[in-house]
Amino acid sequence: xxxxxxxxxxxxxxxxxxxxxxxxxxxxxxxxxxxxxxxxxxxxxxxxxxxxxxxxxxxxxxxxxxxxxxxxxxxxxxxxxxxxxxxxxxxxxxxxxxxxxxxxxxxxxxxxxxxxxxxxxxxxxxxxxxxxxxxxxxxxxxxxxxxxxxxxxxx
Amino acid sequence: xxxxxxxxxxxxxxxxxxxxxxxxxxxxxxxxxxxxxxxxxxxxxxxxxxxxxxxxxxxxxxxxxxxxxxxxxxxxxxxxxxxxxxxxxxxxxxxxxxxxxxxxxxxxxxxxxxxxxxxxxxxxxxxxxxxxxxxxxxxxxxxxxxxxxxxxxxxxxxxxxxxxxxxxxxxxxxxxxxxxxxxxxxxxxxxxxxxxxxxxxxxxxxxxxxxxxxxxxxxxxxxxxxxxxxxxxxxxxxxxxxxxxxxxxxxxxxxxxxxxxxxxxxxxxxxxxxxxxxxxxxxxxxxxxxxxxxxxxxxxxxxxxxxxxxxx
Numbered sequence: 001x002x003x004x005x006x007x008x009x010x011x012x013x014x015x016x017x018x019x020x021x022x023x024x025x026x027x028x029x030x031x032x033x034x035x036x037x038x039x040x041x042x043x044x045x046x047x048x049x050x051x052x053x054x055x056x057x058x059x060x061x062x063x064x065x066x067x068x069x070x071x072x073x074x075x076x077x078x079x080x081x082x083x084x085x086x087x088x089x090x091x092x093x094x095x096x097x098x099x100x101x102x103x104x105x106x107x108x109x110x111x112x113x114x115x116x117x118x119x120x121x122x123x124x125x126x127x128x129x130x131x132x133x134x135x136x137x138x139x140x141x142x143x144x145x146x147x148x149x150x151x152x153x154x155x
Numbered sequence: 156x157x158x159x160x161x162x163x164x165x166x167x168x169x170x171x172x173x174x175x176x177x178x179x180x181x182x183x184x185x186x187x188x189x190x191x192x193x194x195x196x197x198x199x200x201x202x203x204x205x206x207x208x209x210x211x212x213x214x215x216x217x218x219x220x221x222x223x224x225x226x227x228x229x230x231x232x233x234x235x236x237x238x239x240x241x242x243x244x245x246x247x248x249x250x251x252x253x254x255x256x257x258x259x260x261x262x263x264x265x266x267x268x269x270x271x272x273x274x275x276x277x278x279x280x281x282x283x284x285x286x287x288x289x290x291x292x293x294x295x296x297x298x299x300x301x302x303x304x305x306x307x308x309x310x311x312x313x314x315x316x317x318x319x320x321x322x323x324x325x326x327x328x329x330x331x332x333x334x335x336x337x338x339x340x341x342x343x344x345x346x347x348x349x350x351x352x353x354x355x356x357x358x359x360x361x362x363x364x365x366x367x368x369x370x371x372x373x374x375x376x377x378x379x380x381x382x383x384x385x386x387x388x389x390x391x392x393x394x395x396x397x398x399x400x401x402x403x404x405x406x407x408x409x410x411x412x413x414x415x416x417x418x419x420x421x422x423x424x425x426x427x428x429x430x431x432x433x434x435x436x437x438x439x440x441x442x443x444x445x446x447x448x449x450x451x452x453x454x455x456x457x458x459x460x461x462x463x464x465x466x467x
Contacts, residue, residue, distance in 0.1 A: 014261075015258075018265075021265070094254050097250075117256075117257045117260060118264070119261045119265055120264075
């Protein structure tokens with residue numbers, strides 16, 4: 001299995017580094033790419049401009065508190081694109097507001113994880129996300145994701 | 156119009172009276188200042204010009220009582236608005252402060268872990284100070300956020316069985332109760348209109364304090380409620396160290412602590428939270444206590460929840 005790809009959408013380089021730190025020396029050898037705002041995230045996922053050769057990620061880790069368009073808007077857009085909406089999106093935000101959480105699930109987030117304030121817990125939260133999505137969950141194959149074909153579903 | 160025109164630049168509000176001196180006579184305008192001096196009737200009184208002036212300045216000719224009522228309503232509205240703004244400010248500030256603070260806290264932690272052994276003793280100590288400071292500030296900001304969040308995201312009022320809430324609270328406090336060999340006596344409590352999560356915070360803080368500020372004897376905590384006219388009076392009383400009378404008003408202030416941090420842990424937020432919740436429901440909270448003779452925290456909850464709270 002090729003190394004899984006994670007796209008981190010977060011404008012705080014400190015958090016991006018912490019996410020990378022968390023995933024050093026885990027068995028999955030995930031590749032972490034990052035973009036700092038919603039526009040770059042859209043460009044990356046649509047593979048336009050400088051992102052033409054970007055590989056589609058297996059998982060998106062999305063911050064909410066982004067410069068416009070904010071995380072909720074990016075999520076809305078992602079879930080409205082047929083070839084992108086199967087990609088699980090884990091919202092990873094420092095907000096614990098019930099409204100932010102509810103809205104994220106409403107818009108189709110696969111999970112909502114609050115960024116822990118403690119270093120150890122931060123590391124274990126990121127590792128738990130990786131472990132669950134790449135070690136436990138089954139992900140859609142990239143080919144079917146790009147050209148949805150449900151005709152060969154198992155009976 | 157001179158006297159009317161100068162009232163534009165007045166410092167103190169004055170009252171304009173539109174009076175009819177007799178049946179069939181033109182109304183007369185008199186000005187009453189707040190020292191009780193009445194001006195003589197103005198020659199142009201009652202004229203169309205004056206009416207226009209009054210309405211263009213949003214002054215409604217009215218009697219002293221109506222005037223006072225309008226003033227009061229305006230002041231109340233102003234107060235409610237500034238109160239709301241302050242709450243909004245506390246919420247936004249504490250919410251937005253968490254993000255950079257988390258960076259400070261996690262990166263000092265990472266620094267301490269990554270470079271352990273490479274730094275001399277002093278550098279290690281300095282990092283510990285920075286890290287402890289950041290952690291304490293995080294706790295404070297978190298507390299501030301919890302306080303300002305009360306009532307921000309309104310939940311519908313439901314009948315809440317206080318007996319069930321207390322059972323939960325006692326369960327949560329079980330380790331502290333066991334550790335201090337405390338006895339918690341619960342009387343039969345009523346069902347009130349509230350949100351269980353908020354009521355739980357009130358009892359959790361009050362009973363938690365009773366265990367924390369204990370005397371030499373094992374704590375004895377009694378929780379009971381008595382019906383009064385239009386309200387329930389709840390009491391949480393203990394046999395702890397008590398609170399001197401001069402400190403009883405200030406203990407409900409945010410971050411107010413009466414003891415050194417080393418003596419009793421905590422940020423001084425618990426009672427501020429209790430007060431905000433109780434007042435949110437239109438009740439009141441206070442303490443009856445003597446130094447060394449235990450404390451009795453009492454609060455009221457209206458039988459009928461406040462109109463505003465019900466709408467929310």
